[in-house]
Amino acid sequence: MYPDDLPLSEALRNTHQKTLAKIVSPGPHWSGSERRAMAESARAAEHCGLCKTRKTALSPLGVEGHHDGATTLAPTLLDAIHRIRTDPGRLTKRWFEAVAAEIGEGPYVEMLSVVNSLVIVDTLHRCLGQSPPALPDPVAGGPTGEPAGDVVEAGAWVPIARAPRDMADTGLPVVPNIVRAMGLVPKAVELFFGTFRPHYALKDVKLSLSQAQAEYVASRVSAMNECFY
Amino acid sequence: MLLRASGQKENRDYDLTAVTHGERRSGVEQEDWLKRLTEEAIRGEWTALARTLDAASHAIGRETAVDCLVVASAFNGITRVADATGIPLDENTEAATKQMRAAVGLDAFAYAAKSARFD
Numbered sequence: 001m002y003p004d005d006l007p008l009s010e011a012l013r014n015t016h017q018k019t020l021a022k023i024v025s026p027g028p029h030w031s032g033s034e035r036r037a038m039a040e041s042a043r044a045a046e047h048c049g050l051c052k053t054r055k056t057a058l059s060p061l062g063v064e065g066h067h068d069g070a071t072t073l074a075p076t077l078l079d080a081i082h083r084i085r086t087d088p089g090r091l092t093k094r095w096f097e098a099v100a101a102e103i104g105e106g107p108y109v110e111m112l113s114v115v116n117s118l119v120i121v122d123t124l125h126r127c128l129g130q131s132p133p134a135l136p137d138p139v140a141g142g143p144t145g146e147p148a149g150d151v152v153e154a155g156a157w158v159p160i161a162r163a164p165r166d167m168a169d170t171g172l173p174v175v176p177n178i179v180r181a182m183g184l185v186p187k188a189v190e191l192f193f194g195t196f197r198p199h200y201a202l203k204d205v206k207l208s209l210s211q212a213q214a215e216y217v218a219s220r221v222s223a224m225n226e227c228f229y
Numbered sequence: 230m231l232l233r234a235s236g237q238k239e240n241r242d243y244d245l246t247a248v249t250h251g252e253r254r255s256g257v258e259q260e261d262w263l264k265r266l267t268e269e270a271i272r273g274e275w276t277a278l279a280r281t282l283d284a285a286s287h288a289i290g291r292e293t294a295v296d297c298l299v300v301a302s303a304f305n306g307i308t309r310v311a312d313a314t315g316i317p318l319d320e321n322t323e324a325a326t327k328q329m330r331a332a333v334g335l336d337a338f339a340y341a342a343k344s345a346r347f348d
Contacts, residue, residue, distance in 0.1 A: 007292045012299065046273075059347045088312040092344045096315065112313050116306040124302035127270045128295070129279050157315035165320075173319050178307060181314040192310065199303030207299065208292040209263075212239060214300050216257040217267050219248040221304035224271045228338040229311035229318060 001133055002125075009206075012198035016121050016133075019195045023114050025139040027187055028146040029107040032138035035114050037073050038081055039135055042115045043122065044069030045085040054083075060090050076102045077111065084115055089226025096157045105158050106148060106185055113188030117195040124199075149186045159184055170202045178229060249334040259289045263297050270301045315340050 001017055002008055024036045045051055050065040057063045060083065067082050080099045083091060100108050122132040151159035154177070161183020163175035182188040200207075205214045222229075247255035251268070254260060262285045269278040285294035310316075317323070330336050 007295050008299070061347060084309055084313050088309040089338070090343060090347045091312050092348050093315055093340060094344060094348045096313070109314075112310060116309045116313075119309060120302050120306035123270065123305045124298060126273070126275055127278060127282075127298040127302060129275070129282075155317040160314075160316070167321065171325070172322065177316050177319050178311055181310055181316040192306070196303050196307060199299050207296040208290065209296050209300065210258065212241070212243065212257050213259065213263060213297075216243075216248070216255055216260065217263055217297055217300045218304045219245075220264060220267045221271055221301050222308050223249045223335075223338075224268065225305070225308040225312070226338045226343075227308035227311050228335065228340060229308075229316050 002128065002130065006128055007208075009198060015195060015198050016124075019117050019121055019191065020133060020136055022191050022194075023118060024136050026141045026144050027110045027114075027191075028148075028185055029104070029110045029143050030114075031142050032140065034073070035110075036135055036138040037071055038077075038111055038114050039118050041067075041069060041071050041073055041078055041081045042085045042118055043132060044071075045082040048082055048086070051082050051086040055087055060087055061095070074103070080108070081111065081115055084112065085119065093157055100158075109158060109182045109185045110188050113182055113185065113192045117192050120195050120199065144187075146187060149183045149189075151183050154180075156181060158182075161189070168202070172202065176202075245329060245333050259293065262289050262294065266294060266297045267301045270298055271305060 002013055023039050024032050026032045027035060030038070045067070048068040050063070050067050053065070054060040054063045067078055071078055073081070076099055080103075083095075125132050150162045152162045154160050156177070158181070160177065161175070161180035163173070163180050166174045168174045179189070179193065182192060200214060200218065203211065205211050207214060209217070241256065243255045243257060244253060245255065247253040251264070257263065265281050266278070266285055269281055282294055282298070318326070336342065
């Protein structure tokens with residue numbers, strides 16, 4: 001996947017390989033074929049004319065049209081994937097409610113995990129001068145129907161994982177809200193944070209950067225993506 | 230913003246406004262290279278980034294330059310999870326960072342502010 005001469009950990013290399021295999025496997029709400037189609041659409045979004053036009057508009061909701069790229073996905077789902085991939089800083093609660101009313105909260109959360117795990121893999125490939133890796137063929141079978149996680153309403157757009165409120169020495173709760181965000185679909189949490197973990201830690205980060213340097217990079221990305229959290 | 234916590238732990242006073250105001254400096258070590266690598270990565274300026282990565286590898290070391298991109302890639306994904314779920318700040322963080330968020334300009338990214346601007 002990555003050339004041997006790149007200074008990347010074995011854990012990260014193995015994780016990215018596993019992430020691709022998990023993306024094309026059935027999840028609780030979507031089949032492997034549907035998840036693979038989501039990943040393909042997320043990649044197509046980078047070159048989508050409608051997304052480029054929307055990105056420069058004062059409000060993305062004021063621009064109608066069709067997204068580029070052939071797909072079997074329903075229009076609402078396709079639009080959500082393109083917006084999350086290309087213009088995440090301007091998503092709103094009203095937009096989310098319209099999407100969730102049509103596809104459901106659980107399927108939405110599962111889609112988020114697929115699309116954003118792939119964002120991590122593809123971004124690092126591009127950063128290191130590599131083409132995004134080919135997606136494996138989908139694993140056969142329909143949605144697995146695994147039950148929803150144990151969740152609570154906590155002020156997010158979706159119910160989030162129930163978690164203890166104990167504090168860690170990082171100044172954050174032992175389970176920060178961002179880790180709870182996709183708790184409605186435990187497999188979504190597993191896929192996304194399994195991908196994320198070899199990249200960063202809240203303390204004693206195992207990289208050649210200091211913790212402050214890692215936090216600076218993280219904060220700058222958050223600001224560029226206009227992320228509140 | 231955990232840069233604030235890192236500064237407190239190291240007894241350093243990083244200028245957090247540098248995060249939202251690209252022309253300012255936070256005081257983090259090797260900031261110029263980290264900033265350039267991060268910004269080109271998130272803007273998808275791949276040709277420029279290839280040159281910057283090469284130059285940064287000589288200046289600050291290949292591992293440090295690559296690890297900067299390792300972190301940037303992860304946060305390019307996790308910020309989308311936050312933005313697409315409307316996840317609120319953790320309770321203590323919200324209380325402890327109220328003034329800082331206003332000063333740094335992070336309140337402009339709050340979900341209610343975005344709804345007012347884009348809905």
